[in-house]
Amino acid sequence: MHRRSILSVGALALAAVLSATGMAQAKEWKSVTIATEGAYEPWNLTRPDGTLDGFEVELVKDLCARIKIECKLIPQDWDGMITSLNAGKFDMIMDALSITPERKEVIAFTAPYAATSAGFAALKSGDLANLAGTGTHVKLTGDAAHDKATVDALRAAIKGKTIGLQAATIYTKFIYDNFKDIADVREYKTSAERDLDLMAGRIDLAFDDTTYLAGAIAKPDNADMALAGPEIGGAIWGEGEGFGIRKSDPELKALFDPAIAAAIADGTVKRLSLKWLKVDVSP
Secondary structure, eight states: OOOBOOOOHHHHHHHHHHHHHTOOOOOOOSEEEEEEOSEETTTEEEOTTSOEESHHHHHHHHHHHHHTOEEEEEEOOSTTHHHHHHTTSOSEEOSSBBOOHHHHTTOEEOOOSBOOOEEEEEETTSTTTTOTTTTOEEEOOSOHHHHHHHHHHHHHHHTTOEEEEETTSHHHHHHHHHHTTTSEEEEESSHHHHHHHHHTTSSSEEEEEHHHHHHHHTSGGGTTEEEEEEEEESGGGOSOBOOEEOTTOHHHHHHHHHHHHHHHHTTHHHHHHHHHHSSOOOO
16 A cells, blocks of 8 residues: 555546545544455455454554544555545545655645555466565656666566556556556556466566565465565655645644644554564655
């Protein structure tokens, strides 16, 4: 989610206008409404009884207790989440939201509470199970010359295949920039919908945050799914994942940044990420 961030030019422009028109006097926050997708397991998920749970849900409860502020979590579709934030429908976003230069043009962020890698998943029984680089970790910068060897090896293996990814995420640009000319790229409203098509053989590869993919692979229905190719980290994904806030609400950053720092320092972020994500994502 991990993960997540590229907006169209039109969406960026609209969000910027909404942000500018939403400027207000500094305020004292006693309660805050936080949007999450509730469908990006294990970062956030919705239980059968309708309650929200997951790594971010547990973490935000801890942070709000430290700050001594009332926090209300609400489910919100990923598509349009940033525009809705700037329109005032809620106060913050906590949804594996990557901190990127593009997003900083229209919203502000707290300090990051996580930093993760991304990668491909394929069927164990398929011909891409041993995709170039499987079992390795690489760091990409976004500079074509620096990243060339890794990307070229993947291009050679993926040529003519179909890649599925959730729409409007940080991974969209990476996939389109590097593979659109040699592979078919399909976008999905949710990662779960994409996973169904992978398991059914309608696409060859999924690309997503590796913590999300690890959770998906652990599900019985996805027993034939496995990570394929290298786990990709580094500056290409930005600074990490943080809360998204309106530029007109700097007080929220001032409130949450010290709590995030404390949760990282005392091991809370590590403990919760190991519980839910099976890896320490402390930034």
